[in-house]
Amino acid sequence: MAMSKPGTQDAGQHYLVCNTEGCQSNCQFYCKACLKVMCELCRDEHLKNPDNKKHKVVPYRQRRLHLPKENCKNHPTRNIDMHCDDCNIPLCSQCCTMEDHLRHKLVDLETIYYENCAECQGKIRQIYQYFIPTSEELRQETKADTTEIKKIMDDIRTSMKAEGKRLKKLVEKVILQKIVGINDVEKSITAMLQNQGKIYEDYISYLKDVVEEFSGYLSSTQLLGNPMISTMSGHLTINSIPQTTKPFPPVFTPGQFSEEDVSKLLGTVNASKYKQDNRAIKPMETLKPTDQMKQDEKKSDVKQTLSLSSFVTKVKEYTGVRNAYHISLGKSGSGWVSDDDGNLVQTDLQGNALQKIKTSSEGTGYHTVTQDMDLMYADRKKHVIKRITMDNKVTEFIKTGDWEPLSIHSSKTNGDILVGMKKDNVARVTRYNKTGREIQGIQRDNKDQKLYSNPHYITENINGDICTSDISADAVVVVNKSGHHRFSYSGQHSRFLPWGICTDVVGHIIVCEGFFGNRAVHILDEDGGFLRFLLKEQDNTFPYSVCIDDGNNLHVGTYLTNKVTVFKYLQ
Template identity: 55%
Template sequence: MAQHYLVCGTEDCKRNCQFYCNPCHQRLCETCRDEHQKSPDTKEHEVVTYKQRKPQLPEEKCNLHPNRNVEILCKECNVPLCAKCIFMKEHTGHQLDDLEEKYAEKVAFCRSEISKIQDYYLSTSQGLKKEIREDVMEIKKTMDNIRNSIKAEAESLKELVDRVTSDKLEQANKIEETLLKTLNLQEKTYEDYTEYLEKLLKEFHRYKSITNFRVLFSEDFDKLKIQSIPETTQLVLPVFTAGQFYKDDVSKLLGSVNFPNIKPDNRRIKPMENASTQLKLPGKQMRRDAEKSDMKQTLSLSSSVTKVREYKVPGVDSVCHISLGKSGRLWASDKSGNLVHADLEGNQLQKIQTSGEDEGYHTVTQDGDLIYTDRKNKVINRITQDNTITEFIKTGDWEPISIHSSHINGDILVGMIKDGEVKVTRYNKTGKEIQNIQRDNKGRELYRYPYYITENINGDICTSDFIKYAVVVVNKSGQHRFSYTGQGSEFYPCGICTDLLGHIIVCNSFFGNSTLDIIDQDGQFLSQLLPQQEISPCCVCVDVESHLHVGQFYFNTKTVTVYKYLL
């Protein structure tokens, strides 16, 4: 098959067309182009390559003058006209354009847009569509991995439950064995006593029947006396205390499926200048391995407290509040407003002067930054890990006293006062106010002075109120749950913290009768962790190893003592 090609438009010329004369609208080969440009009549004509040609205006009759073709554009009215229409009254004084030129511009624009669509937009959108298909496959693969991880977590938990169940059953068997052994010994005691009585009974029968009465007054007869029945202890039977666990607890043990706190990137689109090249978009990197949540070791409250070690905090007169940070570092403050960043070896890393006193006015956030209250200026400041200090939250007319950053969701709890009014305010991690807690459901004030504040594992907000002489506990909705007022006549609560078992640990700083009380999450007293007057605890916190760090209020007491209180 012969291939058809565009031929020159000159009469009797059959050569290949390469050029175009825009005024004449004639196709030209190279030879005819040269002759066309030499001719006196056409040498001024615009001759271009055929691809750059201007399109010829299609013939269209004028609506008002059917014998004439439209060839002029009225710019004012935006309507095509013939040569006769320009003399009409409606178009007098209007600007006119060559309709063919304007038509050529429109056609050129269409060609340009067609080229963009074909060379860029179609290929780019098809590439994005391909990427989405790849993402669909990646999502399916990732979700399969997540489902497998969830099942693996559940199997691990089941195995752990089986092991714990086996241990507890073995413990029950040992208890039973011990009790039965004790009862067997008691039974043997009474068997021996019964045997003794039977022998004694025979002796008395023998003496009763004897004919020689003088024997009854002998020394051997006087020794025959009935021994008392042996005493044994009635055993206390063991009881089973059911564990407290809820669906949320199991859900936490099995991890969670969520999105990382990362802003998604827009799909990358190639620039227009590269429209002719093939679109290549790298696939997104997605996490394939879901992190397995660590199973917390089963712990319980010890019957005794063991001192682990001590360390000194430089740059403070005493240790009134401790905030444990990351990498074995801490923040500590005294009643003079000194706030010191130090490590556990006693090296000072940073020191600033604040308006704080002996309250719990600083806390470490989930990000590892420190935030602290400034009562004087009524703001909350943030210290980032590069030691930059910025203003974080303005509290208006309220003086911020105590503060705590939630380990559950990063919310910030702040105890505040203003003209005799007291409240606890919750902010989210960006500093937006989301909750105010001030009164109970009967309209009574919950607080008088929020000295220290913390949060329990169930979301309860625990506040030590020095003026109210109580630890005030409300749930996460702000409803009052209970108030703990100590075990003696004098209870001055100050430092407070909670641990991973939901225990609430509070310092009672009453002079001469200082204690460290521990209660459960329902307010029931469990024990006093430290002997009275061994130290004078002012602040307390629990580290990742469940060790208790205790600071003292007394002047020039820079020592923090670390205790082990859980088994």
């Protein structure tokens, strides 16, 4: 698929509504910092805000980012418009014909520029849509904690004074000492919270500086030395949101009155012995996608804590479906397992059948469970995707026309539906949104070669990659979210027939190989590197299907048995 240029407006769209909430006016302007369209009135209000004083707002027609024009030093009459990946330098078209760059990989500079612009704009969106609002929420939380701590300390003071009244003059003498201690505790906690508030204020200020820096990349008119024409990995780094601890309020312990030990009678106020909890920072994937921004973020916190275990441990197994060709698990403790005869069975984790559906599909990954716990499955004969809700209401959700749907996967990040399909000798992967509207078709690579032959299993990785098992291509084919081919994995032997496929929270790609003597489950990293075999030739079974549950356990369905076995493989 050709990459669209940043900021282009859809053909035939003559009226664009202002992005300001509650405003339905026609947009006339575009803020390059916020990446929002706005009407004239909202533009004026936007620029009045002190936080936006450095924002550049331009007429909507001038919103596009263009590759800066710069003459080649070696050929002054030519503009620099190409990039040599081998030499990592920009060139003009005449330089490309010189002997120094023969057989080098040359890339259109405008393509690199637009891709980096899009990445830079995405980072700016993240700052405005996630980092700043999240940091502000945390700052406000510290204020609320300060108020709460003050209230708790006031309650403790009141309790202590009530005790003191009963002990008259002797109590009054001791209670003054206790009040001093309480004030010290409050002062210490308040100082800590104020310091945390200052940390987030400084971080928000830093984020605004980063926005200014990234905006500078976008508005630069220089080409040489401009990071927008080369890799941006070292320039688009955003420091993580600072982690602070949430205070645990002190607890007042009432004492028993006696003249011998007034201090004990009045009780004690101690700082909490409990471990202070880190403040909850909402993950980026909780952001709702908008027309201009859809966030996807790797679960890096999970990556830092989970890795492949040295040993694979069998957790349990359940029975009920012979020849388990595909498994779809939901969050309700039940799942769907299909066989090679069109039977789709819902079972609990003990293997008890809850319901059974007869379908026209068999031997592929033709069903999935959505974010709403609905079942979706492909009807290969009727060329439709059917949806069954929790109350067993059946609808024809998507009609695929002349294309025969083979495999289906519901995205866990945004609810998109990915469908592998074929027609005659042509195959493709189609993306639909949650309403069933087609939004993407993936069929060929950047060399116009076909990507797929028979995508009979499909899944999505945590980085947005679309991973398919292609039984006719003898490979696992992986494209990125934009549909660009990243890599193909062809196994570890001369012949490789991939079957069931899934990914885990660490980004591993897990795929079954059930034929030609290997009979193993392959584990790859998210870039296609082979890591290890799991369950290689175990018990003379043929692993056909794999699925990950919420506990990060691997469910493996096998051919010629009625068992699904659950393994723990991460530590």
